[in-house]
Amino acid sequence: MTNPVPEFFNPETVGQIWRVPYQTRAAEAIAYRRQHNIAAAQSDKARVCLLAIDVQNTFCLPEFELFVSGRSGIGAVEDTRRLCEFIYRNIEVITEIVPTMDTHSSAQIFHSVFWVNEAGDHPLPMTVISYEEVTSGKWRVNPAIAKGLADGLVGKGVTAEAMEAFAAHYAKQLSDRGKYPLTIWPYHSMLGGIGHALVPAFEEACFFHSMVRSSPTRFETKGNNPLTENYSVLSPEVLTSESGQPIAQKNNRLIQHLLEFDAIIIGGQAKSHCVAWTVSDLLSEIQRRDPALAKRVYLLEDCTSPVVVPDVIDFTDSANNIYHDFEQSGMNLVLAVESVERWREFPLKPM
Numbered sequence: 042m043t044n045p046v047p048e049f050f051n052p053e054t055v056g057q058i059w060r061v062p063y064q065t066r067a068a069e070a071i072a073y074r075r076q077h078n079i080a081a082a083q084s085d086k087a088r089v090c091l092l093a094i095d096v097q098n099t100f101c102l103p104e105f106e107l108f109v110s111g112r113s114g115i116g117a118v119e120d121t122r123r124l125c126e127f128i129y130r131n132i133e134v135i136t137e138i139v140p141t142m143d144t145h146s147s148a149q150i151f152h153s154v155f156w157v158n159e160a161g162d163h164p165l166p167m168t169v170i171s172y173e174e175v176t177s178g179k180w181r182v183n184p185a186i187a188k189g190l191a192d193g194l195v196g197k198g199v200t201a202e203a204m205e206a207f208a209a210h211y212a213k214q215l216s217d218r219g220k221y222p223l224t225i226w227p228y229h230s231m232l233g234g235i236g237h238a239l240v241p242a243f244e245e246a247c248f249f250h251s252m253v254r255s256s257p258t259r260f261e262t263k264g265n266n267p268l269t270e271n272y273s274v275l276s277p278e279v280l281t282s283e284s285g286q287p288i289a290q291k292n293n294r295l296i297q298h299l300l301e302f303d304a305i306i307i308g309g310q311a312k313s314h315c316v317a318w319t320v321s322d323l324l325s326e327i328q329r330r331d332p333a334l335a336k337r338v339y340l341l342e343d344c345t346s347p348v349v350v351p352d353v354i355d356f357t358d359s360a361n362n363i364y365h366d367f368e369q370s371g372m373n374l375v376l377a378v379e380s381v382e383r384w385r386e387f388p389l390k391p392m
Contacts, residue, residue, distance in 0.1 A: 043130040043131060044077060044079075044130055044131070044132050045077075045129075045130075046126055046129040046130060047069065047073060047129060047249065049066070049069065050125065050242070050245075050246075051242075052126075054241075054242060055118055055122040055125065055240070055242040056101075056102055056103065056115075056118040056121075057102075057241070058098065058235065059241050060241070061241055061244055061245045063248060066245060066248055066249050066252065067248075067252050070249050070252030070253045071252065073249075073253055074252075074253045077133070079132070079253055080133075081254060081255040081256070082136045082137065082254040082255060082256035083255070085134070085136045087134075087303045087304065088136045088301070088302045089134055089135050089136045089137075089302060089303065089304045089305075089306065090135075090138075090139055090299060090302040090304070090306065091128065091135050091137070091138045091139065091306045091308075092139045092141070092305055092307045092308075092309075092319070093124065093138060093141070093243070093247075093307075093308060093309045094274065094307065094308070094309030094310060094315050094316045094319055094345075095141055095142065095143045095230075095309050095310050095311075095315050096121060096124065096239055096240055096243045096309050096310065097142060097143060097230060097236065097237060097238060097239055097240065098235060098236050098237075098238055098239075098240055099143070099229045099230045099236035100117055100143075100229075100230075100310040101117040101118065101240045101243075101310060102117075102118070103115070103118065105229075105236050106227045106228065106229040106236060107226065107229045109310045109311040109312075109346050109348060109349075110346070110349055111346030111347060111349055112355070112357055113346075116346030116347075116349075117310050117311075117346055120308065120309075120310070120343070120344045121240050121242060121243055121344075122242070123341075123343050123344050123377045123378060124243065124246075124308050124309075124341070124344040124377065125242050125243055125245075125246040126377070126378075127341065127344065127377040128246040128247070128250055129246065129249070132249075132250055132253055132254065135250060135254070135306075136254070136256060136302070137256050137258075137259060137302075138247050138250055138251075138258050139258075139259045139260075139261055139295075139298075139299075140239060140243075140247060140258065140259075140260055140261070141261045141262075141263055141274040141309070141315075141319070142230070142237065142239070142260060142261065142262045143229070143230040143237075143263060143264045143271075143315065144230060144232050144262040144263060144264050144265045145228070145229065145231055145232065145237075145264055145265065146232060146265065146267070147228060148186045148189070148190060148267055149264075149266075149268075150208075150211065150223070150267060150268055150269065151223065151224060151225060151226050152225065152226065152228060153165070153166065153225055153228075154186065155182065155183055155186065155267075156170065156180045156181065156182065156183060156225070157181060157183045157184075158179060158180060158181075159178070159179075163183075164180060164225045165225070166225055166226060167224065167226075167227075167353075168224070168225040169222050169223065169224055169225075170212060170222070170223045170224075170225065171216075171222060171223075172209060172212040172213045172216055174212075175205075175208050175209045175212050176209050181205060181208070182204045182205055182208050187204045190204070190267050190268075191203075191204060203282070203283075203284075206283050207268065207282050207283055207288075209283075210282065210283035211223065211268070211269070211279050214278075214279045215278060215279070220278055221272070221314070223270075230264065232265065261292070263292075266288070266289050268288050268289070269289050271289075272314050272317075272318035272319070273315065273318035273321070273322045274292060274295065274315075274319050275291060275292050275295060275296055275322035275323060275326070276292065277289040277290075291322075296323070296326050299323065300326065300327070300330070300334070302337075304337050304338075304339060305323070305337060305338050305339070306339045306341060307319070307320060307338065307339070307341065308340075308344030308345050308377070309344070309345055310345060311345070311346060311347055311348045311356075312345040312346055312347045312356075312360040313347035313348050313356035313357075313359060313360035313363075314348060314356075317360060317363045317364075320338070320340065320367055320372070321363070321367075323338065324338075324367065324370055324372070328370070332370070332371065333371070335371030335372050336371045336372070336373070338367075338373065339372070339375050340364065340367060340372060340373065340374050340375065341375060341376070341377045342364065342374050342375065342376055343376045343377050343378060344377050347360035
């Protein structure tokens, strides 16, 4: 038995920017809760978390910087529509929603201004910088920003003088550990900007859920460390400097929080990048504790799309292969639009 989608939800506006009328939605949530006799989340016998990865304007709306189109050309818009409908239909059993938010500033290692060549030019967006190109001097850390970055990172083992060595170490770490190579991304998810915000339709669904279930939305930011990429919300790509000093750390607080739920449902963007890396890190933690716990993870395949740039790159097949590996590990691949009975049959013993 599922709950009805509220009348205010308009699937035609999922791909648009608009203001969420909070006060109106709060009143409607109270009426909805009473009409359908929905209990507060604290009374849930089986606790269910919806982990929604980077459902932000910058990734999910076509006119923004890194829209995840998938092969359909409208992937993230349709994914978000299905995700919102999933929340409304299953609002009675979703205990908590945890949206992650990619959060950046201009001077970060994956942005153009961080790097210069001999002519003083910055790399163009989508440039891939290899370890060899750093050590050869083709690309070097922009000296104009190196000192400022180092001054803001006191105690983290990276000085302005050591920045070049760190940059080479960083590129080598990505290569040695089988990570995506260092890519210069367009400026995106800029803190304080409209691209950083959640898609309004999804934000509205989260707010409505928090009112109906008396369960505050738990927002998790990631990606604001200037010295490392952070595809996964659970761990940055690189954790230490070349001398072994910590420059970042895993999100152990969130890892522990997620593993306290009886079921974790995951969707968002992009399937080939931030979703894949987050699930991979979660799986590593599960396998370290008890591989059987993988059965409690449900991946919403129709609420996520891979990065596809026509005639340039297509991560669809690699993303599907990664998801196949997740399924082989014991995780469940499900559809938001299918009967919810399958994913509701989760174990009740706490992790």
